[in-house]
Amino acid sequence: EIVLTQSPGTLSLSPGERATLSCRASHSFSSSYLAWYQQKPGQAPRLLISGASSRATGIPDRFSGSGSGTDFTLTISRLEPEDFAVYYCQQYGASWTFGQGTKVEIK
Amino acid sequence: QVQLVQSGAEVKKPGASVKVSCKASGYTLTTYYMHWVRQAPGQGLEWMGIINPSGDATSYAQKFQGRVTMTRDSSTSTVYMDLKSLRSEDTAVYYCATRSAGGLGAFDIWGQGTMVTVSS
Numbered sequence: 001e002i003v004l005t006q007s008p009g010t011l012s013l014s015p016g017e018r019a020t021l022s023c024r025a026s027h028s029f030s031s032s033y034l035a036w037y038q039q040k041p042g043q044a045p046r047l048l049i050s051g052a053s054s055r056a057t058g059i060p061d062r063f064s065g066s067g068s069g070t071d072f073t074l075t076i077s078r079l080e081p082e083d084f085a086v087y088y089c090q091q092y093g094a095s096w097t098f099g100q101g102t103k104v105e106i107k
Numbered sequence: 108q109v110q111l112v113q114s115g116a117e118v119k120k121p122g123a124s125v126k127v128s129c130k131a132s133g134y135t136l137t138t139y140y141m142h143w144v145r146q147a148p149g150q151g152l153e154w155m156g157i158i159n160p161s162g163d164a165t166s167y168a169q170k171f172q173g174r175v176t177m178t179r180d181s182s183t184s185t186v187y188m189d190l191k192s193l194r195s196e197d198t199a200v201y202y203c204a205t206r207s208a209g210g211l212g213a214f215d216i217w218g219q220g221t222m223v224t225v226s227s
Contacts, residue, residue: 057215095166096157098144
């Protein structure tokens, strides 16, 4: 099983700042199969990025994904108030697994 | 607009079983794989398993093998997740999820979630 480890656990930032979230895999896999989700309290997750770098429909371009092999990054270029949430990475190249999440909170 | 509508909250005693439904509207369920994901209170997302479009193949996370069964009823565009031998650690929100373009991949359509509480 591919284990995904996200860091940091919590990111405290102010609106307008840049957020950089990391997702590291225990085994290398194709970047075609890495996704990022956003989840707000009481809501189902929302797909942001698939294939490591392709934004889902309707996702603003301040969200971008990159990486390959075992190291992947989600970047939010300038945080908007609605971006404070929990973010999960997911791999779907070998079964499906999620990272434990990174909470982006208001500083 | 594709939507997944799940059944309502459940309260079960330890050792009991629960069956959660997920009904699709706006598309034909028979063309889509369906996943189940759960989330314990204050915890992260946990993939449980998948059922194929025709309903004749499933794959479960090792943690749930032997306790979970996923089925589908094409006539009603509904998929089901049955979890038995419930314990307190199974208290969670259970989601169904799928990929709107069909095939295997990331999940861009999610149900609203079903809260299952296991308590004596």
